[in-house]
Amino acid sequence: MRSIGIIGLGIIGGSIALSLKDKGYKIVGMNRSKEPLEKALKSNIIDEAASLDSPPETDITFVCTTVTVTPYFIRKVLDCTDKTIVIDVASTKTFIMKDLDDLPAEKLSRFTGGHPMAGSEKTGIDYAKKDLFVNATFFLTPNRYTSEETISQVKKVVGELGANPVFISPEEHDKLVAYISHLPQIISTSLSVVVKSAVEDKIVYSGRGYRDMTRLANSNFSVWRDIIATNRNNISEAIDTYKNFLDRMKSSIDRWDEKELEEIFNMAKY
Structure with a gap:
């Protein structure tokens, strides 16, 4: 069974979990506060919880946190894993890409920026929906080292969310x-x-x-x-x-x- 890691179980992270669990993926959730994790486990939104101190190896991990802490968690996953592909869902991209620019090519090859044009004025896992991304644009902002394999796998999972991948530069x-x-x-x-x-x-x-x-x-x-x-x-x-x-x-x-x-x-x- 393929696995998906999700850091940040708010409306976006929770909706990704619901959608991909429905497609047969094993979902591993991580969150700074315990309440969303416990709620996600109890509601069967995720299959298991993991520590943010040592994110586990998964096929793909989504970083669904606020913009300014997103680079930290991207680095954390890339440092703690050897093969995990990482994608973030933050609403701005240039800040994140500049922050990560010092990472070696090997690590950056496993990362691409992302941003689904979906959401709500409401926040929290209580408002997560498995069809949140259906027919939504999902922007992808690869870096200069992002591998073809990373792009291929991310496009596949974005498609499984029901979204439409659109490639664009961070600045654009x-x-x-x-x-x-x-x-x-x-x-x-x-x-x-x-x-x-x-x-x-x-x-x-x-x-x-x-x-x-x-x-x-x-x-x-x-x-x-x-x-x-x-x-x-x-x-x-x-x-x-x-x-x-x-x-x-x-x-x-x-x-x-x-x-x-x-x-x-x-x-x-x-």
Whole structure:
């Protein structure tokens, strides 16, 4: 039986475990706190627990931790194993790839960066779903030493998750997700703060449109702190671009340029 190691049993790690266990893999879970491990064992999400001090040899180990500690755990797995392929799922890639750049080629040959474009504003293993990754994009950012065997095995397991592997450089990835993932979070959060401040308790009268727009505002800062910190230049650029377009819309409204407003509304459609 092939085995999968998972470091970090939150919604992403838990969903990977559920999906791949369903495909017949043996799942070995590792987590800093005991509660998610115990819950995962009791719920049969994982087959066994292992220590983070000495990650065991598995076919592939997923590192599903916050961005700034991800390089540490990647190094830990590569140091403690001889054959294990390692992939992370962090939301930014350049920070991680730069941190690992001093590793020898032999170790880096067993590693590729990754990032599934799937998740939720909710956190924790309680919200894990085995179909979380179905039809989702799964970015892959190999380094210059990543072996063909590593790429082949990672593509296979990503496919078994139901996701679509897309290869991209770390720099391109971070610039792209600043717009398609990080900016929407910033907009949702700021919109929620502005509206609640403006209407106070009358927020209870809001409809589905407002709730849809502010769903992401329920995200925990503990998750987003590292994401923003490690991609702040790209996020700042995205915010500036958005601010400039808001100014254009405001100008159209102030001048009541109906034609320009209609053009903007039409531009926005999928």
